[in-house]
Amino acid sequence: MILLAQQLINGLILGSVYGLIAIGYTMVYGIVGMINFAHGEIYMISAYLFAIFFALCGAFGVDSLPAALLATLVLTVAVTGAYGWAVERIAYRPLRQSSKLAPLISAIGMSLVLQNYVQLAQGAREQGMRSLFDGVLRFGSETDFFQITHIQLLIVAAAFSAMAALTFLIQHTRLGRACRATQQDRVMAGLLGIDTDRIVSLVFVIGASMAAVAGILITLNFGSFNFFIGFVAGVKAFTAAVLGGIGSLPGAMLGGIVLGLSESLFAGFVKTDYKDVFAFGLLVAVLVFRPTGLLGRPEVEKI
Amino acid sequence: MTPKGSPAPARRFFLRPARSGFLVGAFGDAALAAGIGAVLFVPILGLVLDRTGVTPHLERAAAAVALLFAGRLAVALAVRTGAWARLTEGAQRAGAPLWTGWSRGWRALAGRPRTGAALALAALAVFPFSPFANGYLLHVLSLTFIYILLAMGLNIVVGLAGLLDLGFVAFYAVGAYGYALLAQHAGVSFWLAIPLTAAIAACAGFLLGFPVLRMHGDYLAIVTLGFGEIVRMLLVNLTGITGGPNGLATPRPTLFGLAFTASPPAGTRAFHEAFGLEFSPSHRSVFLYLAILAFMLGAVWVFQRLKHMPIGRAWEALKENEVAARATGIDPTVTKLAAFMLGASFAGVGGVCFAGLEGFVNPSSFTFIESAMILAMVVLGGMGSVAGVILAAVGITVLPEVFREFGSYRMLVFGLAMVCIMVWRPEGLLRVARRSLERSSDAA
Secondary structure (H helix, E strand, O other): OHHHHHHHHHHHHHHHHHHHHHHHHHHHHHHHOOOOOOHHHHHHHHHHHHHHHHHHHHHOOOOOHHHHHHHHHHHHHHHHHHHHHHHHHHHHHHHOOOOOHHHHHHHHHHHHHHHHHHHHHHOOOOEEOOOOOOOEEEEEOOOOEEEEEHHHHHHHHHHHHHHHHHHHHHHHOHHHHHHHHHHHOHHHHHHOOOOHHHHHHHHHHHHHHHHHHHHHHHHHHHOEEOOOHHHHHHHHHHHHHHHHOOOOHHHHHHHHHHHHHHHHHHHHHOOOOOHHHHHHHHHHHHHHHOOOOOOOOOOOOOO | OOOOOOOOOOOOOOOOOOOOOHHHHHHHHHHHHHHHHHHHHHHHHHEEEOOOOEEEOHHHHHHHHHHHHHHHHHHHHHHHHOHHHHHOHHHHOOOOOHHHHOOHHHHHHHHOHHHHHHHHHHHHHHHHHOOOOOHHHHHHHHHHHHHHHHHHHHHHHHHHOOOOOOOOHHHHHHHHHHHHHHHHHHOOOHHHHHHHHHHHHHHHHHHHHOOOOOOOHHHHHHHHHHHHHHHHHHHHHOHHHHOHHHOEEOOOOOEOOEEOOOOOOOOOOEHHHHOOOOOOOHHHHHHHHHHHHHHHHHHHHHHHHHHHOHHHHHHHHHHHOHHHHHHOOOOHHHHHHHHHHHHHHHHHHHHHHHHHHHOEEOHHHOOHHHHHHHHHHHHHHOOOOHHHHHHHHHHHHHHHHHHHHHHHHHHHHHHHHHHHHHHHOOOOOOOOOOOOOOOOOOOO
């Protein structure tokens, strides 16, 4: 029972992070129809940026923790957004007119470039950051307990508020309406006066910002990262996006949470080594019975 | 999106033509690029994390920004003076062959593929006996042939049938480990293992193909990616069967029972004894090279035949428009499964060759990046094209070797090359002209 509760908490945390990264995948797929393979590397870069900017704040003598954190947060999200924008401009925009596969190869190349760029610039070793919050909430008896740390609470809160803010942006603002219009029919949206290039860039920046939030939260939680975390997280998050129905924003979050929970429960109760196998198996099972994912809209093919 | 028959839209590269004053505009563009470059490069390049905090290495970031400024200025000036348009004319025109800018001699050779291929083949066959050959070169070339073989297999799945398979390395692994396990438990020799593992890999192809029949495009991609990762994780974790991260040893191939070792096991003769030669380790290298060359040629020939057979037509029809293909009586289930199974069997043969070449197999050779590289070979070479994919396979396998001097910059340059080539020629190096009865105005 205690183990179940602990695994559920772990799964929720993991799932929130997957969900945040999956948002980037699903929004980009919805609007330009391509899988942004470099998105995982953007997440990895945000982890490095967070550590760098936080250390910079310390070097500049910013003593108060909330101020340093706020400044670091803003800087990290901004620069990560810049990376997302740059990747789109360089690798994907020239290929807008081409087949599905050309941007995919370009994305894989870009992913290689980013991974090796960070590896060469920052070194190949594991990086670490000291734990900033030490608080923890314990439930149960002295010896047999499950816990949730303050950082983990922050992760869940941040993930859900980011989701809420994004949903508000997409559903209730003019910019969001432009995004939805571009997603539905890019040519028509262009004819109606929407600058589709700018909207596509904006979507990439939003996706990168969400990944930045995920990267910050993960660094706060685990304290360590290296240049390779992007690949694994990217594949898992993409799985989550497909699981929830690619193109659907709530689907990305739902898919993330389902994936995180099932992975955590499987790892806790069956076997840790095969948790990734289970995750992919789950994906195949869902897709066999619901080919468009849990919340995906069935694609109506006009003949 | 453009109606058939109208000229392809002029591709707008991401550079805008001149709007404001000539030099000012160019400097403005370059300054903007440099500004964004500063935002990107200063944190990651300029501030290096270490145990205590960050160490500034701002000169690196400054150098990168300066390089970016100079490059962007050069390109902006080239665009404004029209030089850029002249340079990229060949790429801009849809359907322009790769060799528009080449000299007459090379163009004549490129225009006669059969002569070129025959010459290349003769050169390759004779190469091991020439004084240029050494163990390293033979090894690299043998690996290249294996990758060509793999690329031909993926060319069936992705190039002809249009099924985006990101987990092709799984079948490669099945082939290699299949040979290792068959040799270990049933004493199967290399030559017998080739058809056996082709069949086993085909079964694996069937296992993958069956659940994904109804999936399209990107769903198919992620499921195949997952399949590749599952196979790799099983190889790492099932230590009892697969030897875990250490892998398994595989026996080397023999020529009709003649081993290529200095001291053959009891009861068999050695190659050098049978032919009255001094033992030399190069014998095995040359033998493997020629054997793998033969398999690669076989694969290319089979691919060519398949492409022109009804099954190849059916694959292309499915790729173009599945509903229309079904309406003409093509069974999508059988056709798709055939694509997966045939592609997988190619990969299985490739795996056996790889195992025979290296002498051992371990999971680190079968990662996602291998799948990505083989996919890159197919897309860069032009989906469905034979010569293009061979060229791309050679380029992608040989390039990192050439770049060994760059040391740790290898993969970075490789990734940059991939992005640049895709931006330059998204349709691939050699476009595939479809054989049809009507003449179309553009080769789309």
